Amino acid sequence: MPWSDISSQKTVCALLKRSLQNQRVHHAYLLSGDESAGERLGMGFAQALNCEKNNGDFCGICEGCRAIAGGRYADVHHVKPESRSRSILVGQIRELEKSLFLKASQGRCKVAVIHSADRLMEEAQNAFLKTLEEPPAQTVILLLTSEAARLRETIISRCLVVPLRPEYGREKSAVELEMETWLAEFHDSRAEAPAVFRAYRLAGCVLGELKRMKDEALESMSENLKDAAYENLEPQQRERLKERFEAQAQADYIRERGGLLRSMQEWYHRQPQFWTDARGAVRTRPFEIIERLSRRLNQNVNESLAWEVALLELAGEQGGEGR
């Protein structure tokens, strides 16, 4: 099963394949996004690193490929959250490190796959930092997570962050589609307005849209309160109901905002010029900026400021060919 079979993640597959062919494999990758897509890519990468064909792709039928798919390849190590605590504990990381410091016994390359990496406990993250920075020879570490925002900066900064293309599984909303148009204008190399000016204009569009989302969520909350014959309730019941609707409005808003961020990720995914620099080396800057923005927004920072900072950073990113 070669890379071409993972059709929903074309850009990422091409990137991983190219780094194998150019023998410029990074020591640690953070595959950030839908975890089942991450699992598939991680498996493919482990296979490609060890496949008999050794041409950047994987065949899926040689002994190595099959053993890796079956989870019985001695040099591919999987670490998953313990079923009871749903966490990855420091003991598991120590165990993994022991194996990684041994010589590869079967293949060309040892691979460590950390599933649900956001479940790494504080102590486990600390224990892992050094290995992540300087893994033993012939070792590649793959962190998979759908919630990169939960990982510490120190972990993220030691990996090449590879954002997966969001899988929608539904029609994009009007505002998600609108975002794509805005981004195309924002990065239009023929635009006359300076990049900084375009960044502020885009910030204006986004913040206006977010305000509308927030207003809508609040409005539907007061509708719900009316429907619930709010006035007839005991004060205590009233308070509880109000809290519930407020939490609901907040959750609706955060979900819509998440959709907006996803549509940004998705747009950059379709623009290959943002994936390489002028010399053809892999870069994922726009995605790092969006990830960081998403992390900041979850921390209840000043929302407008967070957007402006991120969009100004993005304004400096004109893609490889434009520079």
Ligand SMILES: [Zn+2]
């Ligand atoms: Zn193979």
